[in-house]
Amino acid sequence: MVPDHVRGMKCALLETITLQVFNPVVQHRMKKKLIIDVDTGVDDAMAIMVALANPDVEILGITCCHGNTPLENVLKNTLRVLKVCNRLDIPVYRGCSKPLLARKQHAGDYHGKDGLGDVPDPDAPGLDLLQKKNAVQAMVKLVKDNAGEVILVATAPLTNLAVAVQLDPSLPKKLKALYIMGGNTESRGNTTVCGEFNFVADPEAAYIVLDRYTCPTYISTWEFTCRNSLSWSFCDTWLAQCTQKAEFMKKISNLSRMKAQSADYQKEITAGTGFNSCDVYALAAAIDDTLITESEEVAVAVELEGTYTRGMMVVDYIQKLKKDHKAIIMKKVDLEKLKQMLTNALK
Amino acid sequence: MVPDHVRGMKCALLETITLQVFNPVVQHRMKKKLIIDVDTGVDDAMAIMVALANPDVEILGITCCHGNTPLENVLKNTLRVLKVCNRLDIPVYRGCSKPLLARKQHAGDYHGKDGLGDVPDPDAPGLDLLQKKNAVQAMVKLVKDNAGEVILVATAPLTNLAVAVQLDPSLPKKLKALYIMGGNTESRGNTTVCGEFNFVADPEAAYIVLDRYTCPTYISTWEFTCRNSLSWSFCDTWLAQCTQKAEFMKKISNLSRMKAQSADYQKEITAGTGFNSCDVYALAAAIDDTLITESEEVAVAVELEGTYTRGMMVVDYIQKLKKDHKAIIMKKVDLEKLKQMLTNALK
């Protein structure tokens, strides 16, 4: 294996070249305006990097939420990702540190104790770089100031979004669209018997968001991401790109990769055995309307009271809920396009 | 169309011939001993008839339970089925008229108001033919008297079984096997958003049975039956057999066939669009060990407390429940064998 410091040097030249690819010649008015709500673990990091790599995307702000790791880590991790991408200009906001009912739900250490593979950066940016405004208030203001234009991508527990709609009940109507990573369609759990992590981490928030966000809502569920995983061989190729970003990703994803290949994790996944970067699907779908090749529109809700099913997404195929609003549940993805987006993200 | 009385005559001859097929030359000691717990609607009727048609089966008794239709109808319907098959010698027992918590759950009128297609028989046998002993007590005694030999097939809400295990906690250990029609694996509901009828009709009973019946337990779930439905063309052929039994089945199944082909019902089924005689699968699998070609062993439970998920079967793929006992969930069936069994049933 090539020592890290050598590889780092070798890559320096390449980067100056690849940087030109990102030259923003696209007209500004065509950019998609995104707010990304994250609980930065490794897959949130990938999602953010996919967004940053796309010249057609303008990130209005990144709002942070408890989730994979405590909020303080989430904030730090987010800044670390932006630093690697040289985009510390993007405003990062501190959001909710606890779910609505304040019952803790640990993500375990799938993404490491610090949420980012336990490979600390001594030169990580400080939290003084955070915006002063609270994430929820920022979300309300950014959406108001860009009414009709903002695509909100949520890859964390939905606490920030749930609080925001209380501050401004008209917020959902002002959104262009909402993309969520979370929930499940077939009662397959990865955290509790029947519950997916992001929804289980704050079931009330998930309920509120699915109930009150009546904008076009796209959901990337646990089963969907399992069924559309990438091969480990792609993963190898992907991380072998000789760039600082690839180096960073390789380091932070090493731990979760090992876990993903463990027997314990195999019980959780509902199909396939590959590389499943959950959060990337929601973000990639938000950026490229052609990514999702199959989906279905169904009313959904969240179970709040079950012993085994608290936090489970409820899919109302038999139309018992009498809900007008239907969510768009992703079913299939164009994997080649996804690979290209991931590849670009590490260039 | 041929008038009924004419067709009846035409068939008379045929029957005397086909009867010989059932000549019980098989050795008595090889027979499978069955107790069938039913809430006789149309599909229970089919299941009973499949059992009666099999020379290797001895039905120790039929225990009746509330369900598709009120208990009084269930009792009457069961006797009608036995009469058509000329087997009123089989003991029929009156069981529980209400679920444990006595909250009613109507099956709607899928099988007709009387549970058997609303084609009343003026000469139906009277309830005086019922056994004096209660179904639950009979179940306890029959299993005790045939310890290790009885296969219990349950195609109704599980109330009788739940009460029986309270009367005799050792009953499950004395069973050879338990076959259940009920529950679901992917939160697909046919009665509530996430609930299958038999389990929703008495969630506590379903919970108790899945918890305390630690004998080999085979479950034919809603999704399984949907995915292994038969074609309508087979159904046509099947009912076209020129026998009294086929006449009877044609009459009683007419209403539910129309309903099965309605748009409303299409929302419920999870796959395929054919003829799904739910209760037959469990019984057929109990009779023929080679019928099920694919299955999986997983611990299961029943959600009791959810708003949307009460009565839903919980499948513990990620082994959070720490249950030693696993159920065998049917996945695929040998359709040709099933067709043959159904065909024999109407001969």
Place this chain on the structure above:
Amino acid sequence: MVPDHVRGMKCALLETITLQVFNPVVQHRMKKKLIIDVDTGVDDAMAIMVALANPDVEILGITCCHGNTPLENVLKNTLRVLKVCNRLDIPVYRGCSKPLLARKQHAGDYHGKDGLGDVPDPDAPGLDLLQKKNAVQAMVKLVKDNAGEVILVATAPLTNLAVAVQLDPSLPKKLKALYIMGGNTESRGNTTVCGEFNFVADPEAAYIVLDRYTCPTYISTWEFTCRNSLSWSFCDTWLAQCTQKAEFMKKISNLSRMKAQSADYQKEITAGTGFNSCDVYALAAAIDDTLITESEEVAVAVELEGTYTRGMMVVDYIQKLKKDHKAIIMKKVDLEKLKQMLTNALK
């Protein structure tokens, strides 16, 4: 202190005299017919002895249920009580060993590990003295054979009663009355935050009984017994009677008396600080119609789904439940009469 064997001798003479008090000269047809459903701990023992001491009472049978202590102990304890009272002629039946949902709820060791103060009797009667018939079936039969005459007194979790009404839905109508020790009126818990032991030990059974037993139903709740406790000085006098029964009671109640006076227990009681023999109130009220001097009629139910309130009795003062059947909730007791009954019980 007088050694036990000396005291025992001293008392022998007295007993031959007092025995005559019980000479059953009362006319047989006036006797109240009781079935007592117990989970014999110390207070059940007191209740049984109060019943045995009353010449106007005929005990048709004692049905045993899990509760204060595992069923095997309950059976043994009940026989021990009957032996001390020289009434092993009374039939004792084995009932349910687990609550309906089979989730264990330990009573702690308030009545000792064996439920009877941990003072084992080497000459305790064997379980071969039990009736062969199951308690639930016996209950159904005894009530049927004495329709309109039986007073059922339940001082245990209500599992046996809940199963009985499934076997015979007409059982409640055949009862003269039902007396229950259990539940609470003001959400004061002695087992969980809001739950009384007997109801919490089988919430579904309590729900079923309050729902389906539409006979006159008298409830002795936790708060009621706390507010009508006896003084410790009475207790001293009571146990100082020089009889074998008093000796027995003194021994078995010693442990729970110490516990009753501990700080931990003081938190549970809702009023007073005295000697609260919970189960005695229900039984004494069943025997003497004038014992209860104040009561109220209200519809009641049992909460099954709460996090804190599962098993709590729900009192419908504002008539939201739309229930026709009202229970009679005991409020005040004639303490002098109660003392007399207790005193007689140890003579």
Place this chain on the structure above:
Amino acid sequence: MVPDHVRGMKCALLETITLQVFNPVVQHRMKKKLIIDVDTGVDDAMAIMVALANPDVEILGITCCHGNTPLENVLKNTLRVLKVCNRLDIPVYRGCSKPLLARKQHAGDYHGKDGLGDVPDPDAPGLDLLQKKNAVQAMVKLVKDNAGEVILVATAPLTNLAVAVQLDPSLPKKLKALYIMGGNTESRGNTTVCGEFNFVADPEAAYIVLDRYTCPTYISTWEFTCRNSLSWSFCDTWLAQCTQKAEFMKKISNLSRMKAQSADYQKEITAGTGFNSCDVYALAAAIDDTLITESEEVAVAVELEGTYTRGMMVVDYIQKLKKDHKAIIMKKVDLEKLKQMLTNALK
């Protein structure tokens, strides 16, 4: 009866005199700083007027919440109260229009359809007088700017408070005290079988506030207010004061007074039959530390999942919840002091 316009004139002179009583000679630094969170119905109006009448109180702001009546009415009603008291200088803020889970809970029309006795004022102040800032953000800022000094009095469903602690988790620590009207101690319901209105109207919010507001917390429960009601004769005298405020109060309270004396309402109250101005107790206690003469400190929580008990306050007398923070539950009030405060409020 004296016609309104005549009485109005007669009162004009009196008012100019009584106004001097309120001359704020008290030193400013001694004033208690209050934020009042209301869902202005008639009793909130009384509470606000009691606060306004007290020279030692400075109202930093009134935050409005859904509850007795829709938020738009609450806002209007609050302004009407301030106008009558000539205190439109006090900032009024628009808060949450729906409970966290957005399930509606109507208060019925106890306070009239408009929440204020259905006696509309054609000259009511317009909503343009409202502050621009949202109530929750205002609450966060006011408490921050007056850290350690603010007493928060909440007489509405607790939605605003629940959202505020998500925006600023340190808010509770910055409060001097919190006074709540809501909840119950003995499972006595006035809205559902076991639930008090304010808590039932947003159980999750009540749960969050009791869980996360670890400042000194005083609770005026439903049973407490019922047991400390005032006589109707006092009410007569009180409203007979010849002032504009008394006229106003007489008009707006007429409807709820009639309802309070109806048979239906009698079922709800747990004791007494008098005039129970629920919201006044919490506010009066906040103003005068000597008003409450008896109270108890106990840990509390809110049941979220029960069928009958959802929204019920759970009082942990037996210390099962292992909560460090205890609430102070009001038990008895100095009625004479309360009367004086009420009397002053209409001067």
